[in-house]
Amino acid sequence: MALPVIESAFPRRLHPYWPKLQEKTRLWLLEKRLMPADKVEEYADGLCYTDLMAGYYTGARDEVLQAIADYSAWFFVWDDRHDRDIVHGRSDAWRRLRHRLHAALDAPGRHLHHPDPLVAGFAECVLRLYGFLTRSWNRRFARHFHAVIEAYDREFRNRTEGYVPGVEEYLALRRLTFAHWIWTDLLEPSAGCELPDAVRKNPAYRRAALLSQEFAAWYNDLCSLPKEIAGDEVHNLGISLISHAGMTLEEAVDEVRRRVEKCATDFLDAEQETLRLAREMDDGTVRGGELSAAVRVCVGNMRDWFSSVYWFHHESGRYRVDTWEDRSTPPYVTNEAAGEK
Numbered sequence: 001m002a003l004p005v006i007e008s009a010f011p012r013r014l015h016p017y018w019p020k021l022q023e024k025t026r027l028w029l030l031e032k033r034l035m036p037a038d039k040v041e042e043y044a045d046g047l048c049y050t051d052l053m054a055g056y057y058t059g060a061r062d063e064v065l066q067a068i069a070d071y072s073a074w075f076f077v078w079d080d081r082h083d084r085d086i087v088h089g090r091s092d093a094w095r096r097l098r099h100r101l102h103a104a105l106d107a108p109g110r111h112l113h114h115p116d117p118l119v120a121g122f123a124e125c126v127l128r129l130y131g132f133l134t135r136s137w138n139r140r141f142a143r144h145f146h147a148v149i150e151a152y153d154r155e156f157r158n159r160t161e162g163y164v165p166g167v168e169e170y171l172a173l174r175r176l177t178f179a180h181w182i183w184t185d186l187l188e189p190s191a192g193c194e195l196p197d198a199v200r201k202n203p204a205y206r207r208a209a210l211l212s213q214e215f216a217a218w219y220n221d222l223c224s225l226p227k228e229i230a231g232d233e234v235h236n237l238g239i240s241l242i243s244h245a246g247m248t249l250e251e252a253v254d255e256v257r258r259r260v261e262k263c264a265t266d267f268l269d270a271e272q273e274t275l276r277l278a279r280e281m282d283d284g285t286v287r288g289g290e291l292s293a294a295v296r297v298c299v300g301n302m303r304d305w306f307s308s309v310y311w312f313h314h315e316s317g318r319y320r321v322d323t324w325e326d327r328s329t330p331p332y333v334t335n336e337a338a339g340e341k
Contacts (some may be wrong), residue, residue: 001222001223001313001314002196003219003260003261003264004175004308005261005264005265005308005312006091006264006310009264009268010264010303010304010306010307010310011307012055012307012308012311013055013058013304013307014051014054014055014058015054015057015058015060017062017064017065017066018050018051018054020062021050021053021054021062021066021069022045022050022051022054024043024061024066024070024190025049025050025069025073026040026044026045028070028073029044029073029077029178030163032074032117032121032124033117034073034074034077034117034121035077035332035334036116036334039081039332039334042332043317043331043332046316046317046319047070047076047316047317047318047332048312048315048317048318049069049073049076049241049316050069050071050073051311051312051315051316052068052307052308052309052312053065053068053069053072055304055305055307055308055311055312056183056267056301056304056305056308056309057186057187057190057301057304058301058304059148059156059190059191059297059300059301060189060190060191061192064132064189064190064192065190066126067128067129067132068186068189068190070076070124070125070128071125071126071129074118074121074125075143075179076111076318077118077121078095078101078122080330080333080334081092081097081118081334082152082155082156082266083231083333084334084335085097085156086156086159087161087231087328088335089160091156091160092266094153094156097116097118097119098149098153100114100116100119100315101118101119101122101149102146102149104119104122104126105122105126105145105146105149105233106125106142107179108122108123108124108126108127108130109127110121110123111123112124112127128318129141129186129189133188133189133194134194136194137185137188137189137194137201140185141182141185144179144181144182144185145179145182147176148176148179148182149179150176151176151177152177154173155173155177155235155328158234158235159232159233159234159235160167162234163223163234164234164239164240164243164244165234165235165240165246166240167237167240167241167244167245169241170235170237171237173235174217174221174237175213175214175217178216178217178220179212180189180209180210180213180214180217183213183216183305184209184213185313187209187297187298187301187302188294188298190298191293191294191297191298191301192294192295193293195291195294195295195298196291199277199281199291199295202277204270204273204274204276204277205277205295205298205299207270207273208267208270208273208274208299208302209270209302211263211266211270211302212263212302212303212305212306213305214259214263214266215260215263215264215267215306215309216305216306216309218237218256218259218260218263219309219310219313220309220313221236221237221238221256222238222253222256222257222260223313223319224236224319225238225239225253225256226321226322226327227319227321227327227330230321230327230328231327231328232328236253237256237259238252238253238255238256239252241255241256248311262292264306266305267302267303267306271299271302271303273302274295274299275296275299277295278292278293278295278296278299279292281295317332318332320329
């Protein structure tokens, strides 16, 4: 899984707040009852969820990074609940959770004390994130996450039916289930500036953002392939290539790796184009200077995402399937459907 281009061209950085971040997110998981105390004690630090965010949003204020890290930890727990609901055939539980998350996204203040810890924890995260920028950013974030919830529902149906999406269908779905545009949206509160459409939709900026996210999603597919084959998953670029392109496992691994490495090398060009855009925006006005600085911070954090994702997958216990007693059941998950008792 080693990628020399990452180790040479993308030096690793870590936000100085990280030790405190790890401690506070661990306590937050306990306070919100998102993981049992014994699993938090044994697994939380080794899963490296806070390391991932502290290596990405390296320019964020401490309180912004804390909100993002708690939200990211929640996202992993949600992903695990989604997986367990599929494995145990809990379609009614998933349907209720799906509708509750949509409702909490639109009115987080009304769901802070929901009996399902996953809903209450999500509402608390969203309420904090909504406090950093403007209502227009909040609406965009909500629009993007509503689409993520629905993509998870499509994954639920695909896995329940044993349907392996074709390569292009999978890639489009993956951009939603990996939440490409959510992590890109969160670059803005990290930079302390909401970017106008003219910047966010600029081809150079959008290409750099997409490449950083595609790298992360596909490298995740590469590293989680053994875990997902063991768990009868159908959503992995390697699995789609095997099922629909007639590749062997070895050929599929080589192809995913090729795509991952291309994302990294293509990003180096996109990064320079985006930095040129930032220079052009600095037109001598206060606003131009602010936007230029924000774009530089955002593209710098896109760069940081490569090394953060890379080392996370090497260090997190989430992918050490060979050390699990049951290769299809991660030891850090809870099999019960919380909120459904």
